[in-house]
């Protein structure tokens with residue numbers, strides 16, 4: 001081995017270090033791409049199984065490694081089918097991102113570090129709430145996605161990239177009915193409007209009230225699929241709704257919207273967690289009530 005050294009009984013060569021470095025980059029990029037989506041859970045599941053497979057193989061446990069080996073063989077094909085779109089986007093990303101551009105590994109580490117210790121993202125609250133209030137009063141439809149720890153690349157790429165500082169006037173300009181950017185959603189991450197005109201996944205839940213159209217369904221769908229908070233301003237009624245974790249809170253005041261966004265951005269705090277729990281319980285109760293009503297009408 002070229003220029004090797006020992007750590008205990010392990011012989012480590014420079015080639016091994018380069019190998020580990022590339023695997024780290026690869027895993028980090030995959031994680032960054034999937035962060036906040038359901039795909040990450042499936043990916044972690046596969047990763048865990050693979051690690052178990054490596055351990056049982058190293059321990060010469062023949063039967064278990066035979067079974068897991070069969071599963072891994074089929075697993076690769078399953079991964080390709082399950083992550084078709086992610087693999088496509090990952091390859092596109094590799095093609096587009098160079099180490100010198102923004103969005104590379106080092107900048108992202110820097111950004112992660114900065115975000116952890118920086119509460120400045122709360123400064124966007126005032127212009128945002130002002131804009132939401134104005135849009136609600138003027139019945140201007142809007143769809144605003146907040147993402148705390150990811151810029152939701154998949155969804156941001158479906159619209160027009162902006163990377164613009166949040167301001168009241170900018171939000172009003174985007175959602176103005178005459179603006180070419182007003183259709184779809186904006187995504188806000190790290191104080192910035194990452195993209196506008198984004199297409200969100202539509203929820204297929206069948207218990208969403210009929211008065212909610214596609215805008216509301218898209219917001220709920222987005223909150224089902226990602227760890228985001230979505231604010232909806234209804235074009236018809238001016239009412240404010242928030243979608244989170246696949247549920248929604250309807251007809252909120254601007255003050256309530258502000259505190260929900262605050263709680264979300266600061267979601268490590270206890271008060272926010274309690275409120276999330278209460279919202280979940282309310283949802284369960286509502287679902288139970290609806291199923292009771294439908295069973296009595298069936299009878």
Ligand SMILES: Nc1ncnc2c1ncn2[C@@H]1O[C@H](COP(=O)(O)OP(=O)(O)OP(=O)(O)O)[C@@H](O)[C@H]1O
Nearest residue numbers: 141183184199200212213214215216218234235236
């Ligand atoms: N999948 C989607 N992703 C992003 N935006 C969407 C999506 N589907 C619909 N929209 C937005 O919602 C608008 C249509 O809203 P629609 O009237 O169907 O919704 P709604 O829930 O009834 O809301 P409103 O109360 O504002 O009418 C579209 O013009 C578009 O801007």
